Amino acid sequence: MAIRSQSDIEAIEATPLVERALPENTYAALLASTKRTPNAKALSFFLTADSFDRPHVWTYAELLADVTRAANAFHALGVTPEHPVAFVLPNLPETHFTIWGGETAGVVLAINPMLEPKQIANLMRVARVRVLVTLAPALNEKLWSSISAELATLPDLSVVTFVDMAPYLDAADAETARRSVEQARSGAPGVDIVDLRSAMLDQPSEHLVAPRTIKAGDASSYFCTGGTTGQPKIAVRTHGCEIFDAWAVARVIESDGSPRTFFCGLPLFHVNAQLVTGLLPWMCGDHVVIGTPEGYRGKGVIARLWEIISYYRISMFSGVPTIYAALLETPVGGADISSLQFAICGAAPMPASLIAAFEARTGVKILEGYGLTEGACVSSLNPPDGDRKAGSIGLPIPYQQMRAVMLDGDNHFLRFADVDDVGVIAIKGPNVFSGYLDARHNESLWIDIAGERWLNTGDLGRQDADGYFWLAGRKKELIIRGGHNIDPMSIEEALHEHPAVALAAAIGSPDAYAGEMPVAYVQLKPGASVTEEELLEFAAKLIPERASIPKRIKISSAMPMTAVGKIFKPALQELEIEAAIRSEASRVGATIVAIHFERDARTGLKARVHMVDDLPELRAALDRYSFKTELLIDLRAS
Numbered sequence: 001m002a003i004r005s006q007s008d009i010e011a012i013e014a015t016p017l018v019e020r021a022l023p024e025n026t027y028a029a030l031l032a033s034t035k036r037t038p039n040a041k042a043l044s045f046f047l048t049a050d051s052f053d054r055p056h057v058w059t060y061a062e063l064l065a066d067v068t069r070a071a072n073a074f075h076a077l078g079v080t081p082e083h084p085v086a087f088v089l090p091n092l093p094e095t096h097f098t099i100w101g102g103e104t105a106g107v108v109l110a111i112n113p114m115l116e117p118k119q120i121a122n123l124m125r126v127a128r129v130r131v132l133v134t135l136a137p138a139l140n141e142k143l144w145s146s147i148s149a150e151l152a153t154l155p156d157l158s159v160v161t162f163v164d165m166a167p168y169l170d171a172a173d174a175e176t177a178r179r180s181v182e183q184a185r186s187g188a189p190g191v192d193i194v195d196l197r198s199a200m201l202d203q204p205s206e207h208l209v210a211p212r213t214i215k216a217g218d219a220s221s222y223f224c225t226g227g228t229t230g231q232p233k234i235a236v237r238t239h240g241c242e243i244f245d246a247w248a249v250a251r252v253i254e255s256d257g258s259p260r261t262f263f264c265g266l267p268l269f270h271v272n273a274q275l276v277t278g279l280l281p282w283m284c285g286d287h288v289v290i291g292t293p294e295g296y297r298g299k300g301v302i303a304r305l306w307e308i309i310s311y312y313r314i315s316m317f318s319g320v321p322t323i324y325a326a327l328l329e330t331p332v333g334g335a336d337i338s339s340l341q342f343a344i345c346g347a348a349p350m351p352a353s354l355i356a357a358f359e360a361r362t363g364v365k366i367l368e369g370y371g372l373t374e375g376a377c378v379s380s381l382n383p384p385d386g387d388r389k390a391g392s393i394g395l396p397i398p399y400q401q402m403r404a405v406m407l408d409g410d411n412h413f414l415r416f417a418d419v420d421d422v423g424v425i426a427i428k429g430p431n432v433f434s435g436y437l438d439a440r441h442n443e444s445l446w447i448d449i450a451g452e453r454w455l456n457t458g459d460l461g462r463q464d465a466d467g468y469f470w471l472a473g474r475k476k477e478l479i480i481r482g483g484h485n486i487d488p489m490s491i492e493e494a495l496h497e498h499p500a501v502a503l504a505a506a507i508g509s510p511d512a513y514a515g516e517m518p519v520a521y522v523q524l525k526p527g528a529s530v531t532e533e534e535l536l537e538f539a540a541k542l543i544p545e546r547a548s549i550p551k552r553i554k555i556s557s558a559m560p561m562t563a564v565g566k567i568f569k570p571a572l573q574e575l576e577i578e579a580a581i582r583s584e585a586s587r588v589g590a591t592i593v594a595i596h597f598e599r600d601a602r603t604g605l606k607a608r609v610h611m612v613d614d615l616p617e618l619r620a621a622l623d624r625y626s627f628k629t630e631l632l633i634d635l636r637a638s
Helices: 006-013 026-035 060-076 094-105 115-125 139-150 169-183 194-199 239-252 271-283 299-314 321-328 352-362 488-496 532-541 569-588 616-622
Strands: 041-046 056-059 084-086 108-110 131-135 159-163 191-195 219-225 234-237 261-264 289-293 314-320 343-345 364-372 401-407 415-418 422-430 446-449 451-464 469-472 479-481 482-484 500-512 515-524 552-555 590-598 604-611 628-633
Touching: 026 060, 026 239, 026 271, 041 094, 060 094, 060 194, 084 094, 084 115, 094 219, 094 271, 115 139, 115 234, 115 321, 159 169, 159 194, 169 191, 169 500, 194 271, 219 239, 234 239, 239 271, 261 271, 261 299, 261 469, 261 569, 271 289, 271 314, 289 299, 299 321, 314 321, 321 343, 321 352, 321 500, 343 352, 352 364, 364 451, 401 446, 401 451, 415 446, 422 446, 446 616, 479 500, 482 488, 488 500, 488 515, 488 532, 500 569, 515 532, 532 552, 569 590, 569 604, 569 616, 590 628, 616 628
Parallel strands: 041 289, 084 108, 084 131, 108 219, 131 159, 159 191, 261 289, 261 314, 314 343, 343 364, 479 515, 515 552, 604 628
Antiparallel strands: 041 056, 219 234, 401 415, 401 422, 422 451, 446 451, 451 469, 479 482, 500 515, 590 604
16 A cells, blocks of 8 residues: 555554564565566666666576675685675675675674775774675775774684676776785685685585574674764664664655665665665665766766666666755756656755755655664665645654653653654654664663653654654754754755755854854855855745854865765854954964864764963963864974
């Protein structure tokens, strides 16, 4: 049945979940789909936007065979539930083989390739990684040279497995990649160097050499989370939470049962790409297209996406607001995109004006949703066949409870919020993860409600009379001006109404008196022209609360972004803190050599200020601010 309203969800939930007979683990899910349609297309991959019509293709039988080979190879290399396999890879078929083969052999740790080498090494150290899968050195020399210097610090790592991309490269590039793997053996003492394809081909494809009894509650994957506001934590997810979330979201977006094609453009180290454009379609017998190793960031991908959709008859894709803003500037032209049923937007709020403009220009429905790594991926979604309320995050997925709750100062439950009252969003259901690998990160994570454990998402929101949820900002991102809570979204929404604005981010700027003052950073659309003063005057007319009007607006040529396209607000906050420090130093006559920032999982952000000499006046001035500082005397500059 199509989900159009909260009552349809309740009708689905009338059947106990246990009677749905969901697979126990992700390997069993892939096996079940393969048995149903072994010869159907499961996966296509093209290397560049210019070669999108010449893909490499896997049927379901071939996909399962490669996942099985990978699982057997990882088992042989020592991967267990206690010693995961980690991957630092772009979007490749081998990335999927690693993900699902790694979950079958033990646990898989997804790592963002854009992290600093020391961060990558630290994550592997904490997770006790046994095997690392990454690109052949010649395919990313900078990454390998940086990571290789850290290998000696990892006591549990014993194998580095390289992906040489030979099937997708021309003969010369493939040979260069292969040789670089051989050369790496002499530069990585203490670890074995293995070619992934060779290791897989040495293993059987029709059965698991060491089959495990994998229960739904067993750990499947480790994901680094923390969003845009803090130090990454390692979230422990289970087979059951991944299977359930994929199944439940599939119920929300189910069609007439005809095979569909999903486009994957987000990075596969992110839960959205893995689940919404990976496990979900494969559990339904659908087809997944991976568009270049860099996804949406690949050269020409956005420019040719409408052609790609037309060629593959894409049914849906998932993205973040920045993707849709870029597509809005890309003419559909003569491309036939009638196959496109809808597009999902998550990870960051999408301005209502952008939704309206995109739908009017393309005729494609946008489904806004909400989710977090700790909830597998998706917790709520606007129903494609129901009322899509622009600006809302939709209805909760079936079988997952989601409420706005009122908490006291110690995060203890007081009561459920009334209709349209803003509270902390809490969720409970089979999609909720086990917790963080470091038990210290679980403090204040769970809310006890009548003896049941609910996840404190840290997001503020409300539920309307129809059951739809609306975000009201993230607790960590609220701008607190003299005790007045300011939702940055109210500023960002106003700025997005201006025709020249492509992106906007509001943050709190340090203020010695008020604690924080709202400021905004803006990126303009290509060719647009407007002054900061004009933007400030425009926004002031639309922002309902005087206290929320930004102290200033700064136009930036490019916003700092995370790998999945979110605006990285900590970078902007660091700019504001640095400006405050330099302003105070100038006022008291202090000379600053340099300012560096450090983030600690427990103590948060600290500014390390290198000085020519120690002035008590500067220390006194900076002590009036809420941010942490450490003044250091740089003897070399004196």
